[in-house]
Every structure is written in C-alpha cells, then in structure tokens.
Amino acid sequence: MEKQRLYEKVRHGTPRFPMACFTTRPEQPSFQIQLHWHNSMEIMQMEQGTAEVTIGAQTFQAHAGDLFFINPQQLHRILAEDAALVYHTFIFPLHALAFQTGDNAQAYLEPLIQNTMHFPVQPAEEDQAWIADLLRRILTAAEQKAAGYELMIKALLLQLIAELLRRKRFLAVPQSPSKKSQQLKQMLEYIQQHSESDLTIPTMAETFHLSEKYFSRYFRTATGQNFTAYLNTVRIEKARVLLRETDETVLEIALNCGYGSISYFNRVFRQQIGMSPLQYRTSAR
Incomplete structure (x- = not known):
C-alpha cells in the first residue's frame, strides 16, 4: 500500500x-x-x-x-x-x-x-x-x-x-503547534494540490511571502530535499498511480503530472523508479 x-x-x-x-x-x-x-x-x-x-x-x-x-x-x-x-x-x-x-x-x-x-x-x-x-x-x-x-x-x-x-x-502535547511546522504542512499540501501546475521557487516564495533564498534554504532544511527533487517525487508518484489505474498514454500522463517535456518525464521516472514508464505499467498490471 x-x-x-x-x-x-x-x-x-x-x-x-x-x-x-x-x-x-x-x-x-x-x-x-x-x-x-x-x-x-x-x-x-x-x-x-x-x-x-x-x-x-x-x-x-x-x-x-x-x-x-x-x-x-x-x-x-x-x-x-x-x-x-x-x-x-x-x-x-x-x-x-x-x-x-x-x-x-x-x-x-x-x-x-x-x-x-x-x-x-x-x-x-x-x-x-x-x-x-x-x-x-x-x-x-x-x-x-x-x-x-x-x-x-x-x-x-x-x-x-x-x-x-x-x-x-x-x-x-503542547497546546499550540509550532508556526514552522504548520507553515511546512501548508507548503507541502500546496505542492500536492498544484503539482500539475508550473510550480517554481519564485512562485512558491511569492505564495508564502518569503524571499526565494530563504524559501530554498528553509525547504531543504525542513524536508531534506531541494524543492525540485521534492516536486518530482510528488509528480512521479502521481504518474505511477495513473500508469497503474488508467489507460492514458505516457504523453497524457506526463502532461497531467506537470511535465511539458516527455523526454524529461521519462528521464526523471527512470531515475526514481529504475525503469521506463511503459515498463512500470507492464510490471504493475
């Protein structure tokens, strides 16, 4: 699961x-x-x-x-x-x-x-x-x-x-959760809800009223990953679900998960999963 x-x-x-x-x-x-x-x-x-x-x-x-x-x-x-x-x-x-x-x-x-x-x-x-x-x-x-x-x-x-x-x-349990913990949850939930959009460090920093430099440093410290790596993890996980549960083409899935380039999508997918999207679809069914 x-x-x-x-x-x-x-x-x-x-x-x-x-x-x-x-x-x-x-x-x-x-x-x-x-x-x-x-x-x-x-x-x-x-x-x-x-x-x-x-x-x-x-x-x-x-x-x-x-x-x-x-x-x-x-x-x-x-x-x-x-x-x-x-x-x-x-x-x-x-x-x-x-x-x-x-x-x-x-x-x-x-x-x-x-x-x-x-x-x-x-x-x-x-x-x-x-x-x-x-x-x-x-x-x-x-x-x-x-x-x-x-x-x-x-x-x-x-x-x-x-x-x-x-x-x-x-x-x-302390009565009020830390401000930083709440802010991190909001950031990560925002990424989850908008992962198919053109999310970038500037857009995230603007959304949460932070400087780009501070956002990048804070995000890496809090999650252990830089922003792009985390966003790719979210997108590839969504792609895996679509590959398993739908008959959408690889191109359609790449676009639905926020990738404008299918070659970049294939490369990131292989890096994370160890196989191509088509190989994963075959093995998962």
Whole structure:
C-alpha cells in the first residue's frame, strides 16, 4: 500500500473497520516515502534491513527490531538504500477505539483522540519485547482474518494503550503547534494540490511571502530535499498511480503530472523508479 502523499487521503481498511496492517518490501533498493502526515495513528515495526526514519524534528537510523510510534498529524518520511528492507505498518484512527458510553475507560482514550496526549516516538527499551509480541498477534490476526479478527485487533490495540498508560509512557502535547511546522504542512499540501501546475521557487516564495533564498534554504532544511527533487517525487508518484489505474498514454500522463517535456518525464521516472514508464505499467498490471 502506498502512502507517498503529504496529507494522506487514502482510506485504510473499510468504512466499518478503518484499520490496516501491511508489510512493505520495496520494489527497488532506493526507496522513499516522502514527507507527509495524516490523522490516523501509525506504528512502524522494522523486520529487516535499514532505513532513515524522520518523525517530526527527529531522524533515526532504523534497524531490524526497531519500533516507532507516529502520532496523528506528525510529519514523517522514510528513506532507504537497502534492497533487504522489510517493515510492518499498523495504521488506525484513534477514534475507532472509542466506546459508545462515556465511562472511565473512555476517559482514558479522550486525550489521545483529542490529540492532547501522544505516544512516545520510540518505546522504552524495556517495552519493546511486549509491544513487538502484541504487534505480531495483530499482524497474524489481520493476515488470517478468522471470525472475529476485527474484535481481536481492536482488543490488542486497547491492551497496548492500557499497558502504556499503566507504565506512564504517554506524553503531554503542547497546546499550540509550532508556526514552522504548520507553515511546512501548508507548503507541502500546496505542492500536492498544484503539482500539475508550473510550480517554481519564485512562485512558491511569492505564495508564502518569503524571499526565494530563504524559501530554498528553509525547504531543504525542513524536508531534506531541494524543492525540485521534492516536486518530482510528488509528480512521479502521481504518474505511477495513473500508469497503474488508467489507460492514458505516457504523453497524457506526463502532461497531467506537470511535465511539458516527455523526454524529461521519462528521464526523471527512470531515475526514481529504475525503469521506463511503459515498463512500470507492464510490471504493475
């Protein structure tokens, strides 16, 4: 399942059970999930290989066995140059764990649902074994889909939260998000919404009332990529979806994704994906 968007609008699971567990094995040694955020809770569990994981302002060198909690609305990304990379993702909206009645059990969940309390980005070392065991049971239930598996997954997630509460692992969230974090989200969402347009550093700087020099420096520092590289990543991800899900020609897709030159589109696509657009369409179907 691909999540390479800034604000992720992909629906996980089903309307009646909006939770998903899946395993990622990259198609190419060079792999990235670009900077994005969503309103669901996400847990990442490394099985093998290495990756660079950025969550908020923190960057980690992730290895097999590492666990990460990605709270709702936290900007995050994954970069890897490892063909052996395998990791598991558990994603769910916290409100899906809520109880119908406002009893004491629900009172424990409300700070998480209202985003005034956060999971720690990385669990304490002494917590990793029991958390890994719970996640293994969740993944098994999701894969087997035996009768009542939805109830099992929900119960295990509640058990995870209850145990973290007992151990006092949750963190209070500052009342107001940083101005820079909010501005970065606005920039990235703007790029996502207008990626088919003629976006340039001057137009972005003007839109966000910044000098071109400051915008370029700020964008590289905040995302780890220069503006053109990030824009190409967004455009190529959209192109991949169109190649898989439509019968549009490569030329039509290139134009729809903001490329005025099909030769440039082909070159960028091959650099990022390791094959031509036509080869990708054939392999993806």
